[in-house]
Amino acid sequence: MYPLTSWVTWVITKKMKISVNIEHSIPLFTQLIEQIKKAVQDDEIGIGDPLPSIRQLANDLDINHKTVAKAYRLLERDGVIQTKGYRGTFIHQNAKENSIVDLNEWVLTELNKTLTSFRDAGITESEMRIAFNNLISKRQN
Numbered sequence: 001m002y003p004l005t006s007w008v009t010w011v012i013t014k015k016m017k018i019s020v021n022i023e024h025s026i027p028l029f030t031q032l033i034e035q036i037k038k039a040v041q042d043d044e045i046g047i048g049d050p051l052p053s054i055r056q057l058a059n060d061l062d063i064n065h066k067t068v069a070k071a072y073r074l075l076e077r078d079g080v081i082q083t084k085g086y087r088g089t090f091i092h093q094n095a096k097e098n099s100i101v102d103l104n105e106w107v108l109t110e111l112n113k114t115l116t117s118f119r120d121a122g123i124t125e126s127e128m129r130i131a132f133n134n135l136i137s138k139r140q141n
Helices: 028-041 054-061 065-077 103-120 125-140
Strands: 006-011 015-020 081-083 089-091
Touching: 015 028, 015 054, 028 065, 054 065, 065 081
Parallel strands: none
Antiparallel strands: 006 015, 081 089
């Protein structure tokens, strides 16, 4: 776990403590994601349990609300939490299975396979970067 710099505790069905270390090299939103996924895996929080609002958690941890919003957005994308409009944010029914999946690791693995095949075909890293940046730019428009 991370050294305690700032922390909040909230009671759901069991006690869960979230702590972030602002001096750690791991981004704050990643620290939040990892701790919530671990709490799900360790049955510290269960299906349907509420999470604090973005504003509340950000205030309690004394961090930017955009950091918490990013963590919640990625957790929702991964099917670990679900937002029910103004009713709040809750642990998703498939959270336990979904918290095992690491999409970042999957992306790295898939990109590595693709880059290896490009290198094998003689494509330079510069050509790969240009092509990748062009694709990303087109997607954003």
